[in-house]
Amino acid sequence: MHIQITSERFEAIVDAYGAEPQRWPQDERAAALLFMQQHPEVARRVLAEARTLDSWLSSADEVEPSVALQWEVLARMMPAGLTARPAPFAARPRRRRWLAGGIGLAAACAAGIVFGVNIGLMTLSEARAEAVLASASLAEVDNW
Known part of the structure; x- marks a missing residue:
């Protein structure tokens, strides 16, 4: 099968993949090389x-994208209807982590106090009940 390449398609291939034929798509490479022979100008x-752009790009220093840019790109790739989830615990600012940890600690302390008071009250009421029963049994013994 022989593929015909138009000048627009040749320009699109070179714009997308650069001036080096080994970078061009393999299924269109032969047709693009034939186009070069048929239309040299x-x-x-x-x-x-393309060579000017390739040399400019190859001479540029590699720059690591910032974290903010990475998140911006990811945000733009997300579908529009999604809602953001809260950040994981380790990704939250230090102050918010401290606050979240403090709230959890306060809740645990409050639960401990409530349980402790309830157990204490139950023990106290049991002691009162035993005292009343002991008094009643002593009163009955005295009445005999």
Whole structure:
């Protein structure tokens, strides 16, 4: 099967993949090389522009994207209807982590106090009941 490449398609391939033919899509590479032989003036112009861009890109220093930029890109890739989930505990600011830990500690202390008071009251009421029963049994013994 022979693929015909138009000048627009040749420009699109070179714009997308650069001036080096080994980077071009394998299924269109032979047709693009044939286009270069058949239309050398168009190919020369398009490849010259692409080589300029390729050399400029290869001479540029690699820059690590910032964390903010990475999150911005991810946010733009997310579907519009999704709602944000709260950040994991470790990703929260230190003050909020302290506050969340403090609230949890306060809740645990409050629960301990409530349980302790309830157990104390139950023990106290049992002691009162035993005292009343003991008094009643002593009173009955005295009445005999």
